[in-house]
Amino acid sequence: DQQVKQNSPSLSVQEGRISILNCDYTNSMFDYFLWYKKYPAEGPTFLISISSIKDKNEDGRFTVFLNKSAKHLSLHIVPSQPGDSAVYFCAAKRASGSEKLVFGKGTKLTVNP
Amino acid sequence: DVKVTQSSRYLVKRTGEKVFLECVQDMDHENMFWYRQDPGLGLRLIYFSYDVKMKEKGDIPEGYSVSREKKERFSLILESASTNQTSMYLCASSSQAGNTIYFGEGSWLTVV
Numbered sequence: 001d002q003q004v005k006q007n008s009p010s011l012s013v014q015e016g017r018i019s020i021l022n023c024d025y026t027n028s029m030f031d032y033f034l035w036y037k038k039y040p041a042e043g044p045t046f047l048i049s050i051s052s053i054k055d056k057n058e059d060g061r062f063t064v065f066l067n068k069s070a071k072h073l074s075l076h077i078v079p080s081q082p083g084d085s086a087v088y089f090c091a092a093k094r095a096s097g098s099e100k101l102v103f104g105k106g107t108k109l110t111v112n113p
Numbered sequence: 114d115v116k117v118t119q120s121s122r123y124l125v126k127r128t129g130e131k132v133f134l135e136c137v138q139d140m141d142h143e144n145m146f147w148y149r150q151d152p153g154l155g156l157r158l159i160y161f162s163y164d165v166k167m168k169e170k171g172d173i174p175e176g177y178s179v180s181r182e183k184k185e186r187f188s189l190i191l192e193s194a195s196t197n198q199t200s201m202y203l204c205a206s207s208s209q210a211g212n213t214i215y216f217g218e219g220s221w222l223t224v225v
Contacts, residue, residue: 009153032212034212034213036216038150041219041221042218042219043117043203043205043216043217043218043219044156044203044216045216046213046214046215049212049213089155089156093212095212100146100158100161100171101214103155103156104155105153105154105155106155106156
């Protein structure tokens, strides 16, 4: 039973364009969401997060949007750069420190020069 | 900066060997985790620990055990390695009050 779903295993975009990565969740108790970026042979690094009290959080080129009614979040990267090519994992949890993160299976983003 | 260090980056072990993967964090975090990553399967939680000497099973604990004798150190043990345990293993930590977990660089284990 996948509680966090990333339905697109891969995405390819041109440099300079927008990349949109999508994530759906089923557990209505989740109220904190994170995106991680992972290069091959490295551990995931934290990218950006959002609490359920917000519907948008922005950090430079990265913006996360949350639609609680649809149980959907998305990560926008504008403009996309070749260095953004990586696997992106969506994760969700209940906002209590002891609750574990639930990860999606990841989306491989390729940004073409 | 949070530092999670995994002692071995690349290991090759034989089937049936006992394997130890060590992880140390320097941020005094209460929570520590072991994941494995496989293509198409994402990040799967093996075991986690909320405190010294405490451990809880994750989603795929079979064939693994863990040890947390000190707050900063969390070890993953494969009692008898098998070829289906060939994978990338990721250690992570977080504070009790925090929502973000921080990962180490990963350990690539090949069981032949």
